Amino acid sequence: AQTVTQSQPEMSVQEAETVTLSCTYDTSESDYYLFWYKQPPSRQMILVIRQEAYKQQNATENRFSVNFQKAAKSFSLKISDSQLGDAAMYFCAYRSVSLPDKLIFGTGTRLQVFP
Amino acid sequence: DAGVIQSPRHEVTEMGQEVTLRCKPISGHNSLFWYRQTMMRGLELLIYFNNNVPIDDSGMPEDRFSAKMPNASFSTLKIQPSEPRDSAVYFCASRTSGRVYEQFFGPGTRLTVL
Numbered sequence: 486a487q488t489v490t491q492s493q494p495e496m497s498v499q500e501a502e503t504v505t506l507s508c509t510y511d512t513s514e515s516d517y518y519l520f521w522y523k524q525p526p527s528r529q530m531i532l533v534i535r536q537e538a539y540k541q542q543n544a545t546e547n548r549f550s551v552n553f554q555k556a557a558k559s560f561s562l563k564i565s566d567s568q569l570g571d572a573a574m575y576f577c578a579y580r581s582v583s584l585p586d587k588l589i590f591g592t593g594t595r596l597q598v599f600p
Numbered sequence: 601d602a603g604v605i606q607s608p609r610h611e612v613t614e615m616g617q618e619v620t621l622r623c624k625p626i627s628g629h630n631s632l633f634w635y636r637q638t639m640m641r642g643l644e645l646l647i648y649f650n651n652n653v654p655i656d657d658s659g660m661p662e663d664r665f666s667a668k669m670p671n672a673s674f675s676t677l678k679i680q681p682s683e684p685r686d687s688a689v690y691f692c693a694s695r696t697s698g699r700v701y702e703q704f705f706g707p708g709t710r711l712t713v714l
Contacts, residue, residue: 520702528689530705576643586631586655588703590643 487512489579491591498567499599505552506562506594508577516582519553519560524593525573533575536560564596572598602626604706606692612712618680621709624673625694633703634667634677635691643691649675682713 488511498504510519521533536544536553543551548568552561564571577591605624613619625632633648647657649669657667664683669675679686689710693703 522705528708528710530691530693530708532702532704535702586633586648586650587645588633592642 487514487517487579487581487589489577489589489591491577491594493594494592495595495597497597497599498564500567500569502567503563503565504567504596506564506575506577506596508560508562508591510558510560510577510579512558512579512581514581514583518580518582519551520578520580520588521549521551521560521562522576522578522590523571523573524576525570530576534562567598569598569600572596604692604694604704606690606706606709608709609707610710610712612714613682614714615683616681617713618678619682619686619711619713621677621690621692621711623675623677623692623706625675625692626696626704627673629694629696629704630672631695631697632669632675633691633693633695634675635693635705637689637691637708638687646677679711682711684713687711687713 490509517538519536523531523533534544534546534549543553548565550563574593574595576593579589607622631650634646635643637643646659647667652669667677689708691708692706695701695703
């Protein structure tokens with residue numbers, strides 16, 4: 486069975502600085518998707534970024550980028566130029582291509598942003 | 601588009617009462633998911649539907665939980681009778697078909713069972 490591990494329950498960063506959130510996963514599959522979701526205090530789950538496992542290039546969305554290391558089964562999220570609005574819970578998630586309807590989530594990392 | 605709509609946003613009830621949570625998926629989406637989020641267990645998939653048909657309900661914790669999707673634009677999650685340990689945030693999500701498909705989440709319902 487696939488598992489997703491986020492080993493950092495909490496992280497903090499100063500405004501305008503860069504922070505990296507860690508995520509590792511375990512799977513025997515070769516084709517899958519990885520996601521980072523943001524959950525602000527409003528509770529809304531918002532998709533931040535998506536990575537397809539067959540793509541070598543790391544995904545980037547504005548200030549958000551990932552470091553996808555397939556062999557190491559690692560999928561970290563880098564937030565550049567952190568803003569106060571980035572403060573939230575961040576969840577890493579895995580989705581198999583063969584079982585596309587199951588999202589497996591990590592336990593989350595709470596990110597605090599200090600002015 | 602209004603996004604996934606859930607009601608109520610907050611529900612407080614007493615142990616033993618029936619609770620019904622409602623979800624309206626995004627128009628045109630053909631899959632719907634119910635999740636539960638707790639501090640102890642994180643986000644868990646309870647059940648999901650494809651084209652209104654339940655596909656996998658292995659995440660439903662007990663017979664007290666039931667879910668229906670009578671049509672493409674409406675789903676309910678019912679707990680009867682409710683217990684304090686059911687207190688959680690319940691999310692509904694929907695997606696469309698295709699290889700690269702993402703799930704869009706509703707705002708969640710915070711359920712408190714006293």
